[in-house]
Amino acid sequence: MTFQPRLDARLEMVLSLIRAEVHADIGTDHAGLPIRLVQTGRVRRCIGVELNAAPLELAHRQVARAGLGGQIELRQGDGLAPLGPGEVDSVSMTGLGAGTIAGVLERGRQGGQLPGRAVVQCNDSPLALRSWAREAGYWLEAETLVDGYWPYPVLAFTRAAGPDPAYDDLPLDAALRFGPQLLREHHPLLRRVLADAYGRYAPAAxxxxxxxxxxxxxxxxxxxxxxxxxxxxxxxx
Structure with missing residues (x-):
């Protein structure tokens, strides 16, 4: 039987938002997402980038176990630096703080390695990511919340010209913090997010x-x- 890594709900959601010829997963850890992307036919080829040697070695073993060495290339390095300009169609980054992810994306944009589409999952408020995207010329294509230890935000951004229409006719501060699409669809997990925010800020306001x-x-x-x-x-x- 072909080896198929198990993804949790947040990574399954990230996977569902990716479709590309060549994709890069930044901070790929054990390469579970790249393996499943190729196995499901959502990408033709994937580059996994990992800074740390130990998880990178395990990633090599997992890719070999899945028999996908010809479609998944693993590189050691920091952020998007190991990528060449125009080398990939999209990137993903998961399991980090929004500010950290935004910083990696911006350095990649400045270096020319950031492609036109990014799918990210952060472990805290996505405010820094939404703010970065508006300033960097990326529109919010999709966003959702995935139930877990807390509601995990998953967002997809696409490079486009002009102001992002996702924020039209919404209170901007609220939309940047809690998500324009989430507000419009009355996402069921928003109640938990807002309850947590109210509990933190009301006593100190x-x-x-x-x-x-x-x-x-x-x-x-x-x-x-x-x-x-x-x-x-x-x-x-």
Whole structure:
């Protein structure tokens, strides 16, 4: 039987948003995502980039076990630096903080290695990623939340000219923090995200404090959704 690595729900969602001739998975760890991308026919070829030697060695063994050495190439290096300009059609990065991912994408953009599409999964608020995309000329193509230890954000960005229409007719601070598409579709996990944000910022909010701006964004999101603070008490913990 062909070796098929098991992906958790967040990586399955990332996989579902990728389709390319040549894709690069940055911070590939044990190469589970590249293997499944090739096995499912979502990519023809994949480059896995990993900074650390130990997981890279395991990735080599897993790729060999799956018999995909001809379609998956593994490289050691930092971020997108091991890629050549125009070498890949899309990139993915998962399991890191939004600020860290945004920094890697920006360095790749400055170096010419960042392609026109990126799929990312961060372990905290995607604010830094959405802000980076708006400034770097990438539109928000898709976003969702995946249930886990907390609601994991998964986002896809595509390079395009002009202002991103995803934010049209929405309160910008709320949309940047909680997601324009998530707000529009009333995503069911948003209640948990907003309840957590309200619980963190409401006790510290006061005029002039950064917590007040964060709380205002929560209240803007609630107003858009037609929810009240009392509705947050029903959020799953």
């Amino acid at each position: 006061a005029p002039g404090r950064s917590a007040q701006r964060e709380l205002d964004a929560v209240l803007e999101a609630l107003a858009y959704l037609g929810w009240t603070v009392a509705d947050l008490s029903s959020a799953e913990q």
